[in-house]
Amino acid sequence: MTEHARFLLDLTRGRRAAHERQLAAWRRRDLDSQVDFSRPIAILDLANGRLRPQYTLLKRAGHRVVGVDLVNRPAHDLTAVAYRVARWLYARSFNGDVASSDDTLVCGNVTALPFREASFDLVTSVAAFEHFLDVPRVIDELHRVVRPGGRALILDTDWDSLVWHTSDRELNRRITAAWDDHLVHPHLPKVLARLMRAAGFTVTAQRVHVLFNTELTENSFSAFDMRAVAKYVPGHHDLTEADAAAWVADLQARSDAGEFFYSLNRYIVTATA
Numbered sequence: 540m541t542e543h544a545r546f547l548l549d550l551t552r553g554r555r556a557a558h559e560r561q562l563a564a565w566r567r568r569d570l571d572s573q574v575d576f577s578r579p580i581a582i583l584d585l586a587n588g589r590l591r592p593q594y595t596l597l598k599r600a601g602h603r604v605v606g607v608d609l610v611n612r613p614a615h616d617l618t619a620v621a622y623r624v625a626r627w628l629y630a631r632s633f634n635g636d637v638a639s640s641d642d643t644l645v646c647g648n649v650t651a652l653p654f655r656e657a658s659f660d661l662v663t664s665v666a667a668f669e670h671f672l673d674v675p676r677v678i679d680e681l682h683r684v685v686r687p688g689g690r691a692l693i694l695d696t697d698w699d700s701l702v703w704h705t706s707d708r709e710l711n712r713r714i715t716a717a718w719d720d721h722l723v724h725p726h727l728p729k730v731l732a733r734l735m736r737a738a739g740f741t742v743t744a745q746r747v748h749v750l751f752n753t754e755l756t757e758n759s760f761s762a763f764d765m766r767a768v769a770k771y772v773p774g775h776h777d778l779t780e781a782d783a784a785a786w787v788a789d790l791q792a793r794s795d796a797g798e799f800f801y802s803l804n805r806y807i808v809t810a811t812a
């Protein structure tokens with residue numbers, strides 16, 4: 540099976556959408572506890588991603604949401620088709636209304652946002668800052684486009700917090716070190732609040748979500764991460780396909796033995812402009 544065919548199959552089976560549905564409840568809780576949603580507001584979702592979960596969630600709640608991402612361009616390849624299906628599944632999981640809602644998606648680079656000063660009441664960004672080359676510049680852009688008194692909510696992972704229980708600790712150490720390389724900033728949360736303050740924001744809260752699994756089930760966070768890691772690491776840090784397969788088999792064996800253990804921290808900074 541080609542890589543694209545497998546990808547399409549995975550998405551249409553709902554794997555990615557199911558994973559994201561679990562996160563959606565947390566997204567709602569994070570936002571509700573930080574922002575007054577008693578009236579519709581103008582929101583920018585920075586780096587909305589191909590599944591567009593935050594964008595969809597907020598738009599369905601009645602807000603004026605704009606998404607900006609390099610992926611927001613017309614595409615008709617197999618990956619684009621697969622994501623269209625995954626988005627349909629994801630949107631359907633909210634309320635059955637699956638009408639398309641992509642009229643305010645902008646293809647752009649976050650380092651030069653194509654919006655005027657003070658255009659938004661709220662800017663959100665989930666699992667994206669770790670990919671940005673020039674984080675201070677992006678934060679300056681956020682500060683420019685959010686109105687004075689408006690809010691920013693950024694969620695990112697510190698990959699130092701990743702715990703897998705394996706019997707081969709050395710292989711696991713090499714694999715997690717190689718996985719860090721897929722990001723520009725695998726440990727950004729430690730300094731994000733300082734960078735926000737330096738850009739003129741007042742940090743109002745810092746919180747943590749712990750993703751924690753004690754079973755390796757199909758739609759768990761750990762299964763999602765395990766597949767992504769095993770696909771990425773061969774060819775990095777002298778790791779081979781066989782190393783990745785041995786690591787996956789080890790995790791599966793821990794699960795079969797009833798001693799699976801996976802934990803990862805995602806940190807949230809909220810701030811006022």
Ligand SMILES: C[S@@+](CC[C@H](N)C(=O)[O-])C[C@H]1O[C@@H](n2cnc3c(N)ncnc32)[C@H](O)[C@@H]1O
Nearest residue numbers: 586587588608609610647648649665666667670
């Ligand atoms: C992990 S995905 C986003 C996840 C999404 N926010 C969510 O909540 O699921 C990271 C996104 O950042 C986007 N991205 C990375 N660098 C970018 C840049 N310089 N400008 C715009 N988008 C960028 C990528 O295209 C990708 O869609």
